[in-house]
Amino acid sequence: MTHPFVDDLLNRMTLDEKIGQMTQPEKNSVRPGDVARLGLGSVLSGGGGNPDPNTPQAWRDMVTALIDEAQASRLKIPLLYGSDAVHGHNNVVGATIFPHNIGLGAAADPDLVRRIGRATALEAAATNVRWAFAPAVSVPQDFRWGRSYEGYAQDPALVGRLAAALVEGLKGEGWNSPTAVLPSVKHFVADGATDWGSGKRARMTDPDQDRTLAIAQMGEDFVTLLDRGAWQIDQGDATIDEATLRAVHLPPYRAALEAGALNVMVSYSSWQGLKLHAHRYLITDVLKGELGFAGFVVSDWEGVQQVAADFDEAVRTSINAGVDMVMVPFDYERFIASLRRAVQAGEVPQARIDDAARRILSVKHTLGLFERPHTDPTLDVVGCAAHRALAREAAARSAVLLKDCGVFPLGGAPLLVAGEAADDIGLQCGGWTVSWMGAPGPTTPGTTLLAGLRGRGLDVTFDPDARAETRFPTGLVVLAEDPYAEGMGDRAQLTLTSAQRDLIARVQARCDRMGVVLYAGRPLIVTDDLPGWDAFVAAWLPGSEAGGLADVLTGARPFTGRLPFDWPRTLTDLPRRPGAQTLFPAGTGLTAAPTTAPIPAAQAASQP
Ligand code: GLC
Numbered sequence: 012m013t014h015p016f017v018d019d020l021l022n023r024m025t026l027d028e029k030i031g032q033m034t035q036p037e038k039n040s041v042r043p044g045d046v047a048r049l050g051l052g053s054v055l056s057g058g059g060g061n062p063d064p065n066t067p068q069a070w071r072d073m074v075t076a077l078i079d080e081a082q083a084s085r086l087k088i089p090l091l092y093g094s095d096a097v098h099g100h101n102n103v104v105g106a107t108i109f110p111h112n113i114g115l116g117a118a119a120d121p122d123l124v125r126r127i128g129r130a131t132a133l134e135a136a137a138t139n140v141r142w143a144f145a146p147a148v149s150v151p152q153d154f155r156w157g158r159s160y161e162g163y164a165q166d167p168a169l170v171g172r173l174a175a176a177l178v179e180g181l182k183g184e185g186w187n188s189p190t191a192v193l194p195s196v197k198h199f200v201a202d203g204a205t206d207w208g209s210g211k212r213a214r215m216t217d218p219d220q221d222r223t224l225a226i227a228q229m230g231e232d233f234v235t236l237l238d239r240g241a242w243q244i245d246q247g248d249a250t251i252d253e254a255t256l257r258a259v260h261l262p263p264y265r266a267a268l269e270a271g272a273l274n275v276m277v278s279y280s281s282w283q284g285l286k287l288h289a290h291r292y293l294i295t296d297v298l299k300g301e302l303g304f305a306g307f308v309v310s311d312w313e314g315v316q317q318v319a320a321d322f323d324e325a326v327r328t329s330i331n332a333g334v335d336m337v338m339v340p341f342d343y344e345r346f347i348a349s350l351r352r353a354v355q356a357g358e359v360p361q362a363r364i365d366d367a368a369r370r371i372l373s374v375k376h377t378l379g380l381f382e383r384p385h386t387d388p389t390l391d392v393v394g395c396a397a398h399r400a401l402a403r404e405a406a407a408r409s410a411v412l413l414k415d416c417g418v419f420p421l422g423g424a425p426l427l428v429a430g431e432a433a434d435d436i437g438l439q440c441g442g443w444t445v446s447w448m449g450a451p452g453p454t455t456p457g458t459t460l461l462a463g464l465r466g467r468g469l470d471v472t473f474d475p476d477a478r479a480e481t482r483f484p485t486g487l488v489v490l491a492e493d494p495y496a497e498g499m500g501d502r503a504q505l506t507l508t509s510a511q512r513d514l515i516a517r518v519q520a521r522c523d524r525m526g527v528v529l530y531a532g533r534p535l536i537v538t539d540d541l542p543g544w545d546a547f548v549a550a551w552l553p554g555s556e557a558g559g560l561a562d563v564l565t566g567a568r569p570f571t572g573r574l575p576f577d578w579p580r581t582l583t584d585l586p587r588r589p590g591a592q593t594l595f596p597a598g599t600g601l602t603a604a605p606t607t608a609p610i611p612a613a614q615a616a617s618q619p
Pocket of ligand 1: 057095311
């Protein structure tokens with residue numbers, strides 16, 4: 012991808028200015044004035060990299076200040092700001108939070124994902140964020156992986172269709188439109204195929220050994236979660252053969268690139284023992300050569316540093332492998348000096364630097380950033396009623412009904428609702444919501460399932476712990492995984508906790524019928540529990556508008572979700588493989604005819 016404007020600019024740039032474009036610090040590490048002084052190409056907000064206060068206006072002010080600073084650099088090359096808008100503009104309090112990818116895979120509708128991409132782009136662009144680190148096109152093979160929920164489905168073709176739709180939605184009318192947001196297709200490649208026990212971070216005993224985890228303030232949970240399997244599979248090694256890599260994990264990239272994607276993020280993981288960040292064959296020969304990718308490749312957060320113990324060796328290896336921009340994110344001047352030395356020593360060819368800078372500048376030119384470094388669309392779209400109605404539709408369509416013996420639709424009879432998750436926005440949103448890991452509690456505005464059920468006029472008694480004695484004809488237990496992200500969500504066991512089982516037993520003892528709604532980023536092992544349940548709904552991580560779940564539980568909308576993955580019968584059925592037993596095969600999903608006239612989406616948004 013060349014353009015006379017870019018060629019001319021490149022010819023006027025110094026080596027340091029080209030390397031500056033290849034450098035991406037995170038916003039808490041970049042010192043005032045350095046964007047201009049060093050000609051930095053991008054700044055990012057990592058998970059939770061929020062301004063204080065965390066409001067749409069404060070986000071816009073933070074991002075715009077950095078964009079304006081870049082205009083003070085010698086060549087005024089515009090800054091591209093990136094953030095993990097992976098299920099809405101989810102770091103921002105007040106943004107619409109959509110279901111995580113696994114739920115969208117259950118809805119399996121590219122048009123829905125395209126509309127979600129457009130809404131996400133409008134909310135991100137309103138804060139002048141024009142780069143979203145989405146879609147993940149992972150094809151998870153083992154649900155013990157904490158990033159399973161970032162995968163749409165097990166069918167690579169479906170993953171490709173949904174990823175292409177998100178790319179199209181983020182793009183909108185055209186890359187140079189004021190609200191186009193650059194997608195980042197990730198994590199290249201086969202991030203979901205790593206083997207249990209091959210994760211490297213699991214060897215740690217103290218988060219302070221790892222600056223990223225120390226900053227994330229994992230606290231005392233860290234060691235407990237390590238004991239439960241944290242980091243055992245994430246960022247590990249995929250030992251699959253090349254035929255499998257090409258058949259399962261590469262096709263979604265082809266689809267996303269065909270849809271016009273101009274950025275790819277490299278995976279932390281390894282393939283057959285070699286880190287992807289060092290993988291010249293896959294990044295340069297396959298992605299850029301064979302697939303013809305003309306955009307730019309960005310590393311993951313500290314992904315380059317994992318390539319080698321020696322920093323300089325890591326830098327030259329990853330740049331020579333084909334990484335174009337480095338998400339440093341902390342020691343950006345050390346990176347710049349290291350790469351400058353490598354070029355001056357002939358260890359990194361000048362042509363590689365020119366290629367990387369050209370790719371980055373070409374994408375910025377395509378986005379129209381040179382004409383309009385920031386476009387300041389209206390902030391009113393952030394969390395607007397129309398987007399919340401869309402999120403409510405998506406939550407409804409992602410729910411999968413797996414068992415129903417006379418429980419649904421919930422109707423006029425008094426209903427007992429148990430489980431704190433029934434009234435907890437943080438638990439229904441999951442990870443990557445306001446903070447990196449997500450958190451329970453009222454972390455952002457939205458509608459809980461309890462509010463949605465009450466909004467539908469049901470006679471609901473909410474007894475989170477189900478300690479009272481009163482009997483009810485019907486009980487609904489809402490269970491949730493504690494929110495997590497990345498390897499902090501790796502788990503050796505996927506069964507319900509004893510506390511969850513005790514809660515279910517208390518509800519069963521006082522209700523004639525009992526149904527379970529599960530908020531989880533993956534299928535859990537419920538084989539032994541399911542026979543005692545009269546109904547079961549897999550709701551995944553539905554986002555801020557769980558009123559959509561109330562719509563299907565009450566029959567205002569039909570259940571239409573279908574399992575995007577085989578649901579394993581036991582832990583030994585993981586990783587998914589031919590011959591593994593399933594409790595429910597992919598595609599399973601009962602339907603329940605609506606009992607009342609479906610409500611118009613706009614009216615749905617007005618419900619409490
Ligand atoms: C993280 C994730 C990646 C994310 C990036 C920036 O570690 O692996 O998905 O986009 O860093 O937050």
